[in-house]
Structure formats: C-alpha cells, structure tokens
C-alpha cells in the first residue's frame with residue numbers, strides 16, 4: 001500500500017489554492033515560412049508539435065494569443081505577419097518556422113536556431129516563438145538504405161525537439177523568468193549561472209537552478225556538484241557539456257544519431273513552473289549514472305581507463321566498438337566539450353542492430369527491434385547484435401545465441417561468459433543495464449500519436465499515423481522505414 005502522508009496533502013491543498021487551472025498545450029505551428037523541402041519539414045515539425053502537445057501540460061492561463069497587429073513583437077523577432085485564423089488565436093503557443101540562410105559563424109553554420117519573441121506580462125513564459133531551419137539541411141536521400149533513411153530522419157526529429165526545448169524553456173533568456181508555486185520569480189538573472197574553476201585548470205559555466213542541482217547529485221551520485229556544467233563558457237547558451245552528456249538531446253547540435261530525450265531536460269522544463277511534464281515521454285539514459293564525483297574530476301587522459309563504459313581509449317584507431325546505446329558498432333572519435341577533446345564511440349548508422357531489411361547470412365548476429373550490440377569474441381567485429389531480455393526483477397540478463405540453436409547465456413554479473421558451442425560474450429551489470437542503456441522503451445513514447453504496448457515496448461499507432469515511432473502521417477508522400485523495426 002502506498003502511504004500518502006499528511007504533509008503531501010497539505011502541500012497539495014496549498015498548491016491548488018494558488019495555481020491557475022492546468023490545461024492542454026495547444027501549439028499552433030505556422031509553417032508558411034518553410035519554403036525548401038516543405039513537405040518533409042512540415043512532417044518533422046508536426047511530429048514535434050504532437051510530442052509536446054502530449055508531453056507538456058500548461059500551468060498558466062492564456063486563453064487566446066493576443067495578436068492585435070503584426071509589429072507587437074518585431075523588436076525581438078523577424079518581421080512576420082502572424083496568422084489571425086481562429087486556430088492561431090485560440091492556441092496558447094504560436095510557433096513559426098522558416099527556411100533560413102545562415103551566415104558562417106566562426107567556421108560553423110547552425111543547422112537550426114530558435115528564439116522566443118514574446119512573453120506574457122509579468123510571468124514571462126514565452127508564447128510566440130520561432131525556429132529557423134538551415135537551407136543546407138537535406139531530407140534523407142533515397143539513395144541511402146532504408147535504415148539509414150530512418151536514422152537520418154530520427155536525427156532531424158531529435159534536432160527539432162531540441163530546438164523546441166529551447167523555445168519552451170531551456171534557454172539563457174528563460175531561466176530568469178522561472179516561477180514558483182506562488183507565481184513569484186525563482187531566480188534573478190545573476191542567480192542562474194556561476195563560473196567555476198575546474199581541476200583541469202579552466203572555468204566552466206555551471207547552471208545552478210535548485211532542481212537541476214538536486215538531479216545532478218542524485219543521478220551521478222556526487223554531493224559536491226554545484227550544478228550542471230554547460231558547453232558554453234560565455235555568451236548565450238544552455239547546452240549540456242558534451243563531455244558528460246554526449247547523447248543528451250540538450251547537448252549541442254545533433255551528434256550522429258542515437259540521442260535520448262533525457263530526464264534532465266524534463267526536470268528543467270518542470271523547474272520553469274510553466275508546465276508539468278509527462279514522465280512517460282522521458283527516454284532512459286545511463287551515461288555516467290552513479291559514476292561519482294571522480295567522473296567530473298578525472299583528467300581527460302584517464303577517462304577511458306576510469307570509465308570504460310562511457311569513453312574509449314584511442315581516437316582514430318579504426319577499431320570497432322559496440323556503441324554506447326547498443327544499436328550497432330562505432331568508431332572511437334573525439335568530440336569536443338567546452339575545453340577538451342573527449343573520446344567517445346560514434347555509431348555507424350549502417351550497422352543498426354534494429355535493421356531487419358536486407359539479407360543477413362551472418363549466423364553470429366540477430367537483427368531485430370531491441371537487438372543489442374554486445375561485445376563478443378566470436379566475430380572479427382568484436383561485437384554481435386543479440387536479442388536479450390531482463391529477468392528476475394532485473395537481476396539477470398538472458399542473451400540469445402543465434403549460432404547455437406536454442407542456446408542462451410544468463411548474465412548474473414558483469415564480465416565475460418562462455419557460450420555453449422564456443423566463444424564468449426561480455427555480460428553487462430544486469431541491474432544497471434536493464435534500468436538504463438538496455439531498458440526497452442517506445443521511442444519518444446510514440447510521439448503522442450500512438451500507444452506503447454507494454455508487453456513488447458513497441459508503438460501501436462493511432463489511425464492516420466505510422467512509422468516505428470508514429471511520427472509520420474500515413475498519407476505522407478514518403479514513408480521512411482515503414483517495414484523497419486518490427487512493424
């Protein structure tokens with residue numbers, strides 16, 4: 001039985017007395033500015049809108065967008081004639097999108113960028129926002145394999161969700177307007193960040209919002225953290241430092257796929273006081289979890305030896321490794337955090353363990369939804385895509401061995417284990433694996449357009465929607481990977 005204690009009830013009663021009624025998100029996407037590859041980007045935009053309309057619940061009242069005249073917002077936004085259609089007026093967030101030619105910025109061009117244009121008076125939550133999409137961004141080419149097309153599209157979906165997260169709250173302009181249950185501002189601008197000297201001799205900017213600090217200490221198992229280290233030392237920025245969050249949706253711009261919509265991103269949105277977040281939309285992470293304070297103080301040169309699950313030893317060595325989230329293999333390459341070159345395994349999209357198309361005559365690998373790249377010694381690749389299941393309350397992992405009919409390995413602890421018929425497979429720590437990187441989940445909770453079937457952890461899409469994650473309209477001109485991933 002679950003005990004609800006009286007302080008909770010008291011809190012709840014107080015809470016109701018001061019909190020405005022909650023409401024659904026109703027995002028109005030204005031795509032009139034998307035002029036290049038419009039059909040493709042409109043589809044990606046709609047998928048993002050579907051996601052946030054379901055993942056977020058509004059804690060503020062805005063019964064209609066007060067669009068009185070174009071020009072109300074032009075001091076902070078590009079000139080844009082806003083729609084005055086009933087759908088736009090009744091929405092509580094007006095979100096416009098445009099194709100944009102970015103200028104080269106220090107040798108880099110953004111792929112997308114996002115700004116808030118107008119906030120409600122006093123409370124500060126943005127309700128007119130926009131995202132620019134670079135005219136150099138290409139939809140997946142039909143010359144790619146079906147699986148590569150799916151993964152490229154998935155990367156664009158994550159990029160769009162990343163941009164929308166900026167718009168909804170995770171941005172340096174927004175933190176200072178976060179409010180508490182009494183509708184007061186929680187922080188002044190100078191209470192949001194500190195600049196901190198780290199043991200590698202450089203200053204990092206650290207986000208010190210209370211909920212973020214609490215989450216960081218709990219997740220990493222370190223009581224000494226001041227907050228969340230960010231990628232940007234100065235200037236506007238709210239990206240999580242890649243050294244510690246390379247696969248997080250809020251690290252900066254999309255790595256080569258296989259990102260995760262993290263609990264930390266949801267924690268920040270909730271800390272805004274503007275929304276509740278439905279935790280079913282959080283994807284499991286595991287990178288650095290319970291790694292302790294040394295995860296933050298270890299010198300870059302020793303990362304791979306101290307944290308072999310997270311980092312790899314020799315960038316550019318051309319060796320094959322199983323990728324962190326196990327969707328295939330990858331190569332050890334450097335990514336740059338705000339100070340250092342950090343060696344992590346970049347996944348090779350064509351090695352997707354989930355890709356069931358094409359013939360696979362390799363008896364040492366099984367490609368299927370939720371098949372996972374385990375390190376093995378029975379292939380030259382040093383990993384195999386193998387199906388698995390978590391048993392006995394996550395104290396065991398059962399790994400199926402395809403070349404030895406009906407055989408399997410039961411992992412009860414981390415380490416190499418012999419396989420009947422020859423060879424060995426490297427078992428993960430069952431509890432950690434089953435609750436984190438090996439946890440089976442419906443991708444992005446079926447993007448708000450499907451039901452996650454609990455027995456299979458696969459999406460069953462609502463009428464009119466398709467794809468392994470229900471992110472595509474059934475009547476779209478191009479359906480990416482309709483036959484992939486067990487559908």
Ligand SMILES: [Zn+2]
Pocket residue numbers: 162163166239252253
């Ligand atoms: Zn960003």
